[in-house]
Amino acid sequence: MQRILSTQLARHAGETVTVAGWVHRRRLLKSVAFLIVRDAAGLTQVVVTEPELRARIEELPEESVVELTGTVTANEAAPAGVELTGAELRVLSAVGVPLPFELHRPALTASMPTQLDHAALALRHPVRAAALRVAAAASAGFRAALEERRFVEIHTPKIVASATESGANVFALDYFGRPAYLAQSPQFYKQLMVGVFERVYEVGPVFRAEPHDTARHLAQYTSLDAELGFIADHRDVMAVLTDVVAVMTATVAERTGVAVPEVPAEIPALHFAEALRIAGAPADEPDLAPAHERALGEWALREHGSEFVFVTGYPMRKRPFYTHPQPSDPAWSNSFDLLFRGLELVTGGQRLHRYEDYRAALAARGETTAAYEGYLDAFRYGMPPHGGFAIGLERFVARLTGVGNVREVTAFPRDLHRVTP
Amino acid sequence: MQRILSTQLARHAGETVTVAGWVHRRRLLKSVAFLIVRDAAGLTQVVVTEPELRARIEELPEESVVELTGTVTANEAAPAGVELTGAELRVLSAVGVPLPFELHRPALTASMPTQLDHAALALRHPVRAAALRVAAAASAGFRAALEERRFVEIHTPKIVASATESGANVFALDYFGRPAYLAQSPQFYKQLMVGVFERVYEVGPVFRAEPHDTARHLAQYTSLDAELGFIADHRDVMAVLTDVVAVMTATVAERTGVAVPEVPAEIPALHFAEALRIAGAPADEPDLAPAHERALGEWALREHGSEFVFVTGYPMRKRPFYTHPQPSDPAWSNSFDLLFRGLELVTGGQRLHRYEDYRAALAARGETTAAYEGYLDAFRYGMPPHGGFAIGLERFVARLTGVGNVREVTAFPRDLHRVTP
Numbered sequence: 124m125q126r127i128l129s130t131q132l133a134r135h136a137g138e139t140v141t142v143a144g145w146v147h148r149r150r151l152l153k154s155v156a157f158l159i160v161r162d163a164a165g166l167t168q169v170v171v172t173e174p175e176l177r178a179r180i181e182e183l184p185e186e187s188v189v190e191l192t193g194t195v196t197a198n199e200a201a202p203a204g205v206e207l208t209g210a211e212l213r214v215l216s217a218v219g220v221p222l223p224f225e226l227h228r229p230a231l232t233a234s235m236p237t238q239l240d241h242a243a244l245a246l247r248h249p250v251r252a253a254a255l256r257v258a259a260a261a262s263a264g265f266r267a268a269l270e271e272r273r274f275v276e277i278h279t280p281k282i283v284a285s286a287t288e289s290g291a292n293v294f295a296l297d298y299f300g301r302p303a304y305l306a307q308s309p310q311f312y313k314q315l316m317v318g319v320f321e322r323v324y325e326v327g328p329v330f331r332a333e334p335h336d337t338a339r340h341l342a343q344y345t346s347l348d349a350e351l352g353f354i355a356d357h358r359d360v361m362a363v364l365t366d367v368v369a370v371m372t373a374t375v376a377e378r379t380g381v382a383v384p385e386v387p388a389e390i391p392a393l394h395f396a397e398a399l400r401i402a403g404a405p406a407d408e409p410d411l412a413p414a415h416e417r418a419l420g421e422w423a424l425r426e427h428g429s430e431f432v433f434v435t436g437y438p439m440r441k442r443p444f445y446t447h448p449q450p451s452d453p454a455w456s457n458s459f460d461l462l463f464r465g466l467e468l469v470t471g472g473q474r475l476h477r478y479e480d481y482r483a484a485l486a487a488r489g490e491t492t493a494a495y496e497g498y499l500d501a502f503r504y505g506m507p508p509h510g511g512f513a514i515g516l517e518r519f520v521a522r523l524t525g526v527g528n529v530r531e532v533t534a535f536p537r538d539l540h541r542v543t544p
Numbered sequence: 545m546q547r548i549l550s551t552q553l554a555r556h557a558g559e560t561v562t563v564a565g566w567v568h569r570r571r572l573l574k575s576v577a578f579l580i581v582r583d584a585a586g587l588t589q590v591v592v593t594e595p596e597l598r599a600r601i602e603e604l605p606e607e608s609v610v611e612l613t614g615t616v617t618a619n620e621a622a623p624a625g626v627e628l629t630g631a632e633l634r635v636l637s638a639v640g641v642p643l644p645f646e647l648h649r650p651a652l653t654a655s656m657p658t659q660l661d662h663a664a665l666a667l668r669h670p671v672r673a674a675a676l677r678v679a680a681a682a683s684a685g686f687r688a689a690l691e692e693r694r695f696v697e698i699h700t701p702k703i704v705a706s707a708t709e710s711g712a713n714v715f716a717l718d719y720f721g722r723p724a725y726l727a728q729s730p731q732f733y734k735q736l737m738v739g740v741f742e743r744v745y746e747v748g749p750v751f752r753a754e755p756h757d758t759a760r761h762l763a764q765y766t767s768l769d770a771e772l773g774f775i776a777d778h779r780d781v782m783a784v785l786t787d788v789v790a791v792m793t794a795t796v797a798e799r800t801g802v803a804v805p806e807v808p809a810e811i812p813a814l815h816f817a818e819a820l821r822i823a824g825a826p827a828d829e830p831d832l833a834p835a836h837e838r839a840l841g842e843w844a845l846r847e848h849g850s851e852f853v854f855v856t857g858y859p860m861r862k863r864p865f866y867t868h869p870q871p872s873d874p875a876w877s878n879s880f881d882l883l884f885r886g887l888e889l890v891t892g893g894q895r896l897h898r899y900e901d902y903r904a905a906l907a908a909r910g911e912t913t914a915a916y917e918g919y920l921d922a923f924r925y926g927m928p929p930h931g932g933f934a935i936g937l938e939r940f941v942a943r944l945t946g947v948g949n950v951r952e953v954t955a956f957p958r959d960l961h962r963v964t965p
Contacts, residue, residue: 163742186926218926243736243922259697276680278766280956284964315664321584345699497965501664505607505639535701543705544918
């Protein structure tokens with residue numbers, strides 16, 4: 124018999140159906156036993172009164188995989204208004220060892236290291252699984268928004284000959300006997316592909332050999348990258364990003380039911396100099412400290428009713444060499460951060476697009492073009508003004524769901540201490 | 545003035561518009577000059593009669609980035625029925641060096657190494673760009689088909705503690721002073737995630753340290769992976785794959801206009817033993833040689849009018865340890881290959897789902913469970929019967945477009961000799 128999902132049960136009242144899933148919980152009362160079966164869609168309550176079936180269930184640990192064929196019976200007291208009665212049980216896979224932690228409580232009580240050691244089990248907990256569904260919805264929204272705006276999906280190399288963003292924090296690799304590195308971002312490649320498609324995006328892994336053991340750093344994370352050509356300046360990028368974040372949050376809300384913030388049609392934007400003033404920071408600060416970002420988040424909410432705020436014009440000396448300076452004052456840049464609830468969510472900006480400007484920018488930082496030759500080649504052959512942004516998927520999900528540690532919203536996190544499972 | 549695309553020109557006949565793009569070609573005739581401007585959508589013909597503008601264009605090499613504002617004028621002889629006249633030119637980025645090859649001819653004549661050395665330029669050729677649009681459409685179709693069938697997108701680790709598929713062909717990495725490897729496939733992780741979502745998919749890079757310099761091997765390629773639980777056997781996987789390939793080819797046709805083969809609602813399937821007989825191979829051959837696959841492709845076309853054919857039941861000794869044996873004869877397996885025009889396109893099958901079966905399978909191959917402990921852990925905690933498949937995106941595109949070398953359909957290929965640009 125064709126299996127149906129727990130959420131389809133109610134429309135089959137009175138019929139005989141088959142459900143399948145994991146034994147989420149057993150409740151063994153005196154006169155009756157309840158078997159709660161979890162599938163990808165939700166939970167099914169199975170009522171067991173037959174002594175023989177009850178005896179089998181008593182021996183069947185949580186997380187065993189089962190298939191049950193029975194009658195869908197209305198019961199107002201049951202979780203979905205229906206339950207399965209008179210069921211026949213088929214065990215697909217029995218658990219033979221004690222579970223390291225229980226999955227049927229509202230929250231996982233195991234420590235984070237224990238959860239991560241047994242990630243394949245911990246991720247089955249509805250709260251952990253829900254966070255990954257938010258990630259999937261956010262990625263889908265990112266792609267849908269960009270496809271709609273004629274961005275083309277690309278796949279770029281993750282093994283590169285030189286460090287992408289800086290020499291630090293890069294994983295070294297033995298590439299057929301030669302040194303190579305894991306890409307810290309698709310930055311260069313997405314810029315080059317603007318020369319092909321004008322507008323491109325990539326959803327893929329990036330790698331940072333982060334020596335810091337914090338709640339927000341991972342050695343591998345999923346980067347949602349976009350880049351577009353023929354822009355006037357960074358404000359065109361900010362407009363696309365605003366639309367993209369709106370579609371991402373709407374897709375999360377629609378698919379998962381998670382409460383999402385309203386994205387204003389125009390997100391308030393502050394120049395860095397103004398941001399320092401509002402945050403009460405000295406005018407010569409080169410960057411925003413976490414306390415400043417929080418103050419700006421409060422300002423945006425108070426003054427504009429917005430949970431989002433753009434800060435533009437970050438000092439050039441704190442931005443990567445490919446950043447386009449602010450034409451009116453080259454100490455500032457045509458770059459931005461998008462803050463959400465007082466935390467940095469996205470970084471982006473306009474990039475240099477002329478070969479000579481790259482040479483000059485690298486020379487000003489005391490670097491030669493040698494390490495970047497393959498990348499800079501494209502800029503000799505005509506590139507339009509362009510810019511883009513990158514969203515860290517795990518951070519986006521953590522901030523949207525109010526989770527403090529990115530490891531809680533990552534399936535199998537990689538960090539300073541962890542390369543398994 | 546808001547820029548419009550080349551393909552939008554015809555609806556603005558008689559109006560003044562702005563177009564922008566790359567100088568694709570200049571045709572300098574005696575009394576008139578034509579400037580062909582390429583943008584992401586196509587080509588625009590600009591007619592130049594003014595001497596001053598002509599002089600500027602004579603000095604403006606191909607691939608320079610330009611913006612032109614002029615009048616859309618009907619001309620039946622022009623490529624799109626319209627052309628731009630009386631245009632004003634603004635140069636956004638001038639090319640100052642000779643191009644290593646010309647982009648305006650129907651095909652790139654430069655050698656493959658030269659094209660790859662200057663990939664950012666070569667990919668601008670409409671034929672090369674079109675192949676990457678086919679890849680983007682194929683990925684979009686893959687995801688759409690699976691989302692429709694309640695698969696959830698996942699992102700899995702690319703840095704792993706032990707080799708995924710086998711100890712060979714794996715890239716070694718320095719992971720914070722410890723050895724680690726680049727994942728050869730998301731195989732284990734997608735299986736574990738069946739325990740969470742029942743049905744999952746991933747589009748992401750996989751890494752093979754292929755020591756062979758061939759037209760079909762890359763050190764990094766994009767793998768389209770899917771895995772689903774609660775199956776009866778591999779035939780349920782084949783049914784999903786058939787649907788997925790149909791949506792992929794339909795999406796390619798719809799988005800790119802590339803001619804695609806018809807995917808039969810039920811693709812003909814042969815057991816390996818029968819396939820050997822049809823291919824005229826000895827009955828004790830352990831695998832299909834390229835000539836056998838070609839013979840099977842011809843057979844499927846002749847007998848069933850299908851360009852696709854499934855071969856099932858491959859000998860267990862040629863399949864990975866996680867493969868589920870054929871219940872009626874464990875020398876064969878519940879696995880399959882999908883052949884397209886006589887070439888292997890997809891590999892898949894049913895996997896083992898019980899911990900004891902994994903222990904036994906590894907023991908039979910003389911391996912211990914030690915290297916796979918983190919992976920096998922999930923199988924102690926209840927996993928349903930499941931299976932899946934993996935499609936190599938670049939091979940899929942190469943075979944669909946009839947291209948012989950996967951490097952021609954890959955943006956920045958990585959192989960034995962190449963790690964740049």
